[in-house]
Amino acid sequence: MRTIFEPFRIKSVEPIRITTREERQALIKDVHYNLFGLKSDDVLIDLLTDSGTGAMSSAQWAGVMRGDESYAGSPSFFRFRDAVQNLMPFEHIVPTHQGRAAEAILFSIFGGEGRNIPNNTHFDTTRGNIEASGAFGHDLVIEEGKDPSSLHPFKGNMDLDRLAAYLDEHGDSVPCVMITITNNAGGGQPVSLENIQAVSALAKAHGKPFFIDGCRFAENAWFIKQREPGQGERSIPDIVRDCFACADGMTMSAKKDAFGNIGGWLALNDPELAEIAKACLIRTEGFPTYGGMSGRDLEALATGLTEIVDEDYLRYRIRTNAYIIERLEAMGIPVVRPAGGHAVFIDARNWLSHVDPLQYPGQSVAVALYELGGIRSCEIGTAMFGRQPDGSENPAAMDLVRLAIPRRTYTQSHFDYVIEIFEELHGIREQLTGYEIIWEPKLMRHFTCKFKPLGS
Numbered sequence: 107m108r109t110i111f112e113p114f115r116i117k118s119v120e121p122i123r124i125t126t127r128e129e130r131q132a133l134i135k136d137v138h139y140n141l142f143g144l145k146s147d148d149v150l151i152d153l154l155t156d157s158g159t160g161a162m163s164s165a166q167w168a169g170v171m172r173g174d175e176s177y178a179g180s181p182s183f184f185r186f187r188d189a190v191q192n193l194m195p196f197e198h199i200v201p202t203h204q205g206r207a208a209e210a211i212l213f214s215i216f217g218g219e220g221r222n223i224p225n226n227t228h229f230d231t232t233r234g235n236i237e238a239s240g241a242f243g244h245d246l247v248i249e250e251g252k253d254p255s256s257l258h259p260f261k262g263n264m265d266l267d268r269l270a271a272y273l274d275e276h277g278d279s280v281p282c283v284m285i286t287i288t289n290n291a292g293g294g295q296p297v298s299l300e301n302i303q304a305v306s307a308l309a310k311a312h313g314k315p316f317f318i319d320g321c322r323f324a325e326n327a328w329f330i331k332q333r334e335p336g337q338g339e340r341s342i343p344d345i346v347r348d349c350f351a352c353a354d355g356m357t358m359s360a361k362k363d364a365f366g367n368i369g370g371w372l373a374l375n376d377p378e379l380a381e382i383a384k385a386c387l388i389r390t391e392g393f394p395t396y397g398g399m400s401g402r403d404l405e406a407l408a409t410g411l412t413e414i415v416d417e418d419y420l421r422y423r424i425r426t427n428a429y430i431i432e433r434l435e436a437m438g439i440p441v442v443r444p445a446g447g448h449a450v451f452i453d454a455r456n457w458l459s460h461v462d463p464l465q466y467p468g469q470s471v472a473v474a475l476y477e478l479g480g481i482r483s484c485e486i487g488t489a490m491f492g493r494q495p496d497g498s499e500n501p502a503a504m505d506l507v508r509l510a511i512p513r514r515t516y517t518q519s520h521f522d523y524v525i526e527i528f529e530e531l532h533g534i535r536e537q538l539t540g541y542e543i544i545w546e547p548k549l550m551r552h553f554t555c556k557f558k559p560l561g562s
């Protein structure tokens with residue numbers, strides 16, 4: 107089939123307000139060229155994030171009405187907990203209002219001055235929570251994961267030799283080992299089941315608990331089914347269960363692969379750690395049978411978890427990214443290959459080779475996509491990761507622009523429009539200039555920093 111078959115019908119629509127280029131040039135200037143500052147009404151195609159921006163199903167909306175808002179012991183909590191445990195067999199499920207709240211609780215336990223925490227690549231909020239506790243986060247993804255053109259099937263894999271050396275070197279200062287599936291900050295690339303199990307074995311051999319940041323577990327399982335020898339005939343839920351069975355716990359943003367607009371959880375096997383986590387939860391989020399969520403959120407997630415592992419959905423989801431990438435590549439635009447799970451990544455450093463990495467080529471592309479086409483994307487590069495804990499500035503491993511694809515929200519013709527805008531931008535790319543940052547906060551600067559185009 108050349109046409110991507112979206113395996114759903116549209117029951118409720120949201121109008122998109124059409125803006126002109128002149129309007130958009132003024133709007134982006136007003137917010138100091140930071141796309142997080144734009145009003146979403148002023149965006150035509152919002153690919154800033156796939157987080158909480160998906161469309162819920164009619165079954166999820168029916169669940170919203172069923173939500174029981176009791177403070178303690180709501181049946182909605184038990185439906186949510188059972189849906190999680192059906193896929194991720196952990197003892198204790200601690201609901202939180204989103205993923206970073208689960209991280210904050212986890213690192214209130216495992217973080218602290220001088221501690222060292224490895225991951226394939228820490229996501230920005232994970233790193234932010236680790237660093238805020240005084241600990242350091244280190245990224246040990248395989249070399250292929252840093253090469254935008256490598257066609258390795260599992261570019262999110264942990265480098266096992268480096269992890270073994272890291273555990274020997276840092277010894278007691280390592281409180282836990284983490285892995286992120288799929289590897290969001292590294293291009294949405296998957297991690298193989300074999301690699302997850304090998305990381306688990308290494309962590310165990312060193313006596314360290316092993317945690318999975320499971321935000322995109324279903325997309326990761328789809329890639330395992332497609333690409334990993336011996337996995338092709340297995341069901342997605344079975345693959346998912348294997349991924350988590352070898353871990354001691356997980357953090358989750360339910361705004362990703364649980365079809366939620368909000369939500370998250372922390373899961374743990376260790377009863378003592380679960381007690382500490384729940385005490386922290388009550389102080390910061392809420393009672394353990396709702397955490398930071400309402401009963402209706404819990405219901406929407408319980409149903410979302412059954413829908414996200416549907417193979418027709420996952421096929422359409424992953425095919426959409428591949429479709430965009432094929433067309434951009436055909437024009438000669440450098441992209442991260444192969445297509446990741448939740449997003450398309452443009453290699454802006456390579457595409458705008460005339461813009462120095464310390465002048466944020468990714469930001470330059472992101473602003474141009476907005477001005478030209480009203481498309482909101484996100485720089486994942488030196489603006490996001492370049493600032494070091496000591497305040498100095500280094501180029502990030504890559505300068506990418508992420509087009510994150512909201513779940514079940516846009517159609518193939520929306521993506522054909524996005525492709526048209528890229529075609530136009532490709533023709534004028536040499537006219538794009540770099541940016542400088544004229545104001546930034548201390549942590550996670552990319553959300554609020556102010557940019558200025560160079561030479562303006």
Ligand SMILES: *Cc1c(COP(=O)(O)O)cnc(C)c1O
Nearest residue numbers: 204205206229231290321359361
């Ligand atoms: C989104 C995300 C988080 C944080 O979750 P929130 O729900 O946004 O707080 C953590 N890790 C990864 C890999 C993510 O994609």
